[in-house]
Amino acid sequence: MQSFTEENYLKMIYSLANRRQGEVSTNALAEMTSTKAASVTDMLRKLADKQLIHYKKYQGVRLTEEGERLALQVIRRHRLWEVFLVQKLGFGWDEVHDIAEELEHIRSEDLVARLDTYLGCPQFDPHGDPIPTPAGQMPEMGYRKLSEVAMGEDVCLMAVLEHSTEFLKHLDHSNLTLGCSITVNEINTFDKSVLVQIGTGRTVFISHEVAKNLLVDSRQSVVASH
Amino acid sequence: MQSFTEENYLKMIYSLANRRQGEVSTNALAEMTSTKAASVTDMLRKLADKQLIHYKKYQGVRLTEEGERLALQVIRRHRLWEVFLVQKLGFGWDEVHDIAEELEHIRSEDLVARLDTYLGCPQFDPHGDPIPTPAGQMPEMGYRKLSEVAMGEDVCLMAVLEHSTEFLKHLDHSNLTLGCSITVNEINTFDKSVLVQIGTGRTVFISHEVAKNLLVDSRQSVVASH
DNA sequence: ATAAAAATTTAGACTAGCCTAAATTTTTAG
DNA sequence: CTAAAAATTTAGGCTAGTCTAAATTTTTAT
Ligand SMILES: [Mn+2]
Ligand SMILES: [Mn+2]
Ligand SMILES: [Mn+2]
Ligand SMILES: [Mn+2]
DSSP: OOOHHHHHHHHHHHHHHHHSSSOBOHHHHHHHHTSOHHHHHHHHHHHHHTTSEEEOTTSOEEEOHHHHHHHHHHHHHHHHHHHIIIIITOOOTTTSHHHHHHHTTOOOHHHHHHHHHHTTOOSBOTTSOBOOOTTSOOOOOOOEEGGGOOTTOEEEEEEESOOOHHHHHHHHHTTOOTTOEEEEEEEOTTTOOEEEEETTSOEEEEOHHHHTTEEEESSOOOOOOO | OOOHHHHHHHHHHHHHHHHSSSOBOHHHHHHHHTSOHHHHHHHHHHHHHTTSEEEOTTSOEEEOHHHHHHHHHHHHHHHHHHHIIIIITOOOTTTSHHHHHHHTTOOOHHHHHHHHHHTTOOSBOTTSOBOOOTTSOOOOOOOEEGGGOOTTOEEEEEEESOOOHHHHHHHHHTTOOTTOEEEEEEEOTTTOOEEEEETTSOEEEEOHHHHTTEEEESSOOOOOOO
């Protein structure tokens, strides 16, 4: 059985490994856990002892099969609770992360199964992130970043990479919601900002900083959530 | 801000204080927290430092006003989550205690308020226990134990004092559910067991051990929950 | 190729919560 | 009223998770 802390480390190793491909560094983990590198090293030794990670001193870290299985369970719980908070309790998508961060650690197979059923077995969380299957598979969506879309293309907003309240509030403010269609009208070469039309409605300016964090799909996919 | 452990101690001091009136003893807390008396003493010193309890060495302990306020918040969260688990997720009343024991520690004013609204502001949890008000008042029900009811009386089962899975399963087995009416047909003097009729239906035997843990009301009150 | 910089680990220390064993205080019984 | 029993506290120690400062290894840049 793992502690809250160990579960958090596993989850963060998983997401860092997927962001930059390959081994995860001590410093990256220290930043993400808001601790110091020395503390991370201690924890890595413990996780390695428990066979949850592959760890060679100075060489970075990688999840074992068992470690990944556990990480995906935590992520599954996190995302299911986020769906609950938004769809059932009426929270905004910018308000749920911290609460889900605590709910994700309540370990009861039965609870997760019932919650999943109750929510109608959702495929995506309120940020468009796929929910790992009960069997522990993480669906791979082939999304691109809006910052990589060519001029004139017509795409659909499927997910966001950044979950901070400020970022999500900013999107609300620009009328950018999951599932909305986006047409790229103009790309400014000097700062890579874009001018897009949302649906058939208004035209908004999106900075490169923001565009990098919007995942889109060319296909006319069904809306993930709303 | 209090830790999980501190919250658990406050909650247990509250319920022990209400059970046997007056100061709560170190040993009683040790038994209830499944720790040793020495550990309890350590924690009592800490809670006293934080002004959450009145504590004089060797003299037992009592909650301060602030301590009681916090204890009631924890109890409110616990009972609301129990309602959620039973009414929304379909758990049995014998399965929810341990999960609620973890959920109760998630501190978000907003979460509790929304959950309360979502559940329809319930007054009682699945065991018939009153849910403290948001303002921190614990409603006082004037229930009696079934073991104290006179022969021939007609009462309504309102709550249970024991929450263990075995006990609750035993009640299910005897068709004893919250809100059912009970007529005392016979009281055996040698072992204090009773023979009762449930509603207009079958007649069951109830040992003193069980009857002591059933709270009833003479009035034809509306069913608390079901 | 090597020296400086950056990343990482080790050493030593702290707090929260828990334990056992021993000391102390309160209660109970004769 | 006193001696034994029971309850409680103190002393000293352990683990998880964290920290700072110092040592070590790897990377980067001349
Ligand atoms: Mn977490
Ligand atoms: Mn999310
Ligand atoms: Mn608890
Ligand atoms: Mn209850």
